[in-house]
Each structure stands twice: as structure tokens, then as C-alpha cells.
Amino acid sequence: MKENRVLTIDNLTTTFESHKQKIQAVRGVSLHVDEGDILAIVGESGSGKSVTMKSVMGLLGENADVQADHLELLQKDLLSMSEKEKRKMRGKDMAMIFQDPMTALNPLKKIGYHMIEVLRRHQNLSKAEARKVAIDMLGKVGIPSAESRMDQYPHEFSGGMRQRVMIAMALCCQPRLLIADEPTTALDVTIQAQILQLLKQLNENEQMNIILITHDLGVVASLAKRIEVMYGGLIMEEGTTEEIFEHPTHPYTRALLHAIPKCESGCRERLEPIPGMAPSLANPPAGCPFVTRCRFACEECKKGIPSMRAYSDTQSSRCIFTKEELDEKEKKEEEK
Numbered sequence: 001m002k003e004n005r006v007l008t009i010d011n012l013t014t015t016f017e018s019h020k021q022k023i024q025a026v027r028g029v030s031l032h033v034d035e036g037d038i039l040a041i042v043g044e045s046g047s048g049k050s051v052t053m054k055s056v057m058g059l060l061g062e063n064a065d066v067q068a069d070h071l072e073l074l075q076k077d078l079l080s081m082s083e084k085e086k087r088k089m090r091g092k093d094m095a096m097i098f099q100d101p102m103t104a105l106n107p108l109k110k111i112g113y114h115m116i117e118v119l120r121r122h123q124n125l126s127k128a129e130a131r132k133v134a135i136d137m138l139g140k141v142g143i144p145s146a147e148s149r150m151d152q153y154p155h156e157f158s159g160g161m162r163q164r165v166m167i168a169m170a171l172c173c174q175p176r177l178l179i180a181d182e183p184t185t186a187l188d189v190t191i192q193a194q195i196l197q198l199l200k201q202l203n204e205n206e207q208m209n210i211i212l213i214t215h216d217l218g219v220v221a222s223l224a225k226r227i228e229v230m231y232g233g234l235i236m237e238e239g240t241t242e243e244i245f246e247h248p249t250h251p252y253t254r255a256l257l258h259a260i261p262k263c264e265s266g267c268r269e270r271l272e273p274i275p276g277m278a279p280s281l282a283n284p285p286a287g288c289p290f291v292t293r294c295r296f297a298c299e300e301c302k303k304g305i306p307s308m309r310a311y312s313d314t315q316s317s318r319c320i321f322t323k324e325e326l327d328e329k330e331k332k333e334e335e336k
């Protein structure tokens with residue numbers, strides 16, 4: 001076991017029992033986070049990104065069956081932990097922020113109340129001490145006039161400022177792992193860039209380890225150090241950000257890269273959307289889940305889930321074809 005390992009997920013499977021059907025949301029995911037990491041989990045809606053991290057956080061309801069070979073945070077085994085111990089870890093060791101901060105904030109309570117509540121729940125501080133720390137935290141996440149902002153209500157904050165409050169609340173207990181689930185999806189492009197910059201600063205200056213969940217590969221380019229590409233409950237490809245952007249191997253990763261919105265000219269149009277829909281996880285196909293949308297799919301792809309093929313110490317991909325074979329196929333298509 002590596003000493004600097006923060007999180008280990010080994011062969012995680014999460015299944016929901018609902019309406020007499022089983023939804024296999026996560027089908028054997030393995031990944032890790034090391035000290036200093038910013039890991040992005042990228043994939044279209046419904047690929048299992050959020051469920052993967054909610055399984056780790058213990059945030060799923062009774063209808064979820066979570067199984068894994070190993071699930072460790074800071075060398076502590078999450079699988080054998082009691083609900084009480086897990087609750088203690090949440091906030092203190094790992095915290096999660098979501099797309100819509102409004103759902104996590106009580107509209108009738110002032111921002112200061114929310115901050116002080118979190119601080120006092122996890123740390124033995126007096127009200128005055130907690131208030132001081134809260135103001136300091138709000139300042140740290142770039143909220144101007146933090147002291148007077150403490151006495152305002154959530155609706156008096158813009159979307160970007162509310163997301164900053166959520167980040168400040170998550171940071172109150174100095175968790176070692178911050179999981180940000182689509183933190184910028186509801187924000188406009190400029191504010192989105194500011195929040196991503198804030199996450200980067202927290203990683204560099206506060207040694208905060210981060211997992212960023214997003215459907216948009218474009219968002220992670222400037223932030224993530226490593227990327228996991230998810231589809232149909234499986235990791236389809238993983239690699240450093242450079243590997244994924246410079247030498248993507250899986251046809252799904254390549255399709256996602258082609259679909260990055262081209263914003264330089266101010267347009268929000270998708271370059272080349274991926275045709276078709278993600279498979280239902282209630283009845284996932286026996287083979288590669290991308291088979292119905294992949295331009296290189298063949299009969300062989302339907303037979304079983306391909307195993308991961310390693311291309312370097314850091315990059316591997318789940319496709320029956322090698323990178324060279326796929327390059328060749330792409331070249332032939334272009335020549336047509």
C-alpha cells in the first residue's frame with residue numbers, strides 16, 4: 001500500500017433495487033487518489049459517476065447494495081465501518097459539494113448560521129470562535145466583505161457566491177478529500193472558470209485532494225491531473241490529463257473530446273455530439289456498453305466486457321482494439 005494514498009476503490013459494484021428491477025449503476029470500478037491529486041471522473045449523464053462517489057461517502061439510501069474488494073480512505077476500511085463512524089468521517093475526512101447549493105442551504109437561515117453550525121458540529125469551538133473561523137473561511141474562498149455577508153440569507157448571494165459558500169462549508173473541517181459533483185454546471189462560463197481556479201488554489205495552497213465529477217471534458221483540461229472516463233457503470237479509460245487529451249485511446253474518450261463545446265468564439269455549440277443514447281443500466285448489454293454508439297463496433301464487442309489494456313503506468317483503456325488498430329480504422333474512415 002502506497003503511503004501517500006488517500007483513497008482506494010477496488011472493484012466497486014453498486015446495485016439499486018427499484019420497482020422490481022435491478023439497476024447496476026456501478027459495475028466494478030477501481031480507482032485511487034494520491035496525496036496532491038486532482039482526479040476528474042468524466043462521462044455522460046447516467047454513467048455512474050455520482051453513484052460511485054456517493055457509495056464511498058455512504059450517502060445512498062437503503063435500496064443501494066454496495067460491494068467492493070477494498071474501500072479505504074486514509075488507510076481506514078470504509079466497508080467495515082459503522083454508520084456512526086462513517087458519519088464522523090463525513091465532513092472531517094471527506095466532504096462532498098453538489099451542483100445546486102440552494103438544495104443544501106436552508107433559505108430561512110443566514111449564511112453565518114450554516115457556517116457556524118458545521119464548525120460546531122465537527123469542532124469543539126465556542127460560538128465566537130466559530131464565527132471567527134467562518135469569516136476567515138469565507139474570505140479564503142473569495143467572498144468579499146465576509147463579515148457582513150455572514151448576516152445575509154442564501155437568496156442574497158449569486159449562484160457563484162453560493163457555490164463558494166458551499167466550498168467554504170466543506171472546508172470548515174479541513175477534510176483531506178473534497179468531492180465536487182458538477183460544481184460549476186449551473187454557472188455561466190466566467191463564474192465557472194473562477195470556481196475551477198478556486199479549486200486549483202485549494203489543491204495547491206491548502207493541500208486539498210480533490211475529485212471532480214463532470215460530464216464536460218472541457219472543464220477538466222486546466223484543472224485535473226488525472227482523468228477517469230466512465231460509461232455504463234464502467235471505467236472505459238484512465239490516464240493523466242495529458243494522455244487523455246493528447247493520446248486518447250478509447251473510442252468513447254475520442255467521441256467525448258470531439259464533443260467538447262467550442263467556446264473560444266463565444267459559441268456554445270457542440271462540435272460533434274455523440275449520436276445515440278447511453279444504455280439502460282437496468283439491463284446493461286453483455287458486452288461493451290458503448291457498442292450501440294461506437295463507429296468501430298463489431299460482433300466481438302457484444303460478447304463480453306473487454307478488460308483494461310495498459311498503455312503506460314498511468315493510462316489504460318477498455319477496448320478490444322489497440323490504439324494502433326483504432327488509429328488505422330479512423331484513418332481509413334477519413335480517407336473514404
Ligand SMILES: Nc1ncnc2c1ncn2[C@@H]1O[C@H](COP(=O)(O)OP(=O)(O)OP(=O)(O)O)[C@@H](O)[C@H]1O
Nearest residue numbers: 016018023025044045046047048049050051052281
Ligand atoms: N437512488 C437511486 N435509485 C435508483 N437508481 C439510481 C439512484 N441513484 C442513481 N440511480 C441510477 O444510477 C445510474 C447512475 O447514476 P449517476 O447519478 O451516478 O450518474 P452520473 O454519471 O453521475 O450522471 P448525472 O450527472 O446525471 O448524475 C442512473 O441510471 C441513475 O438513474
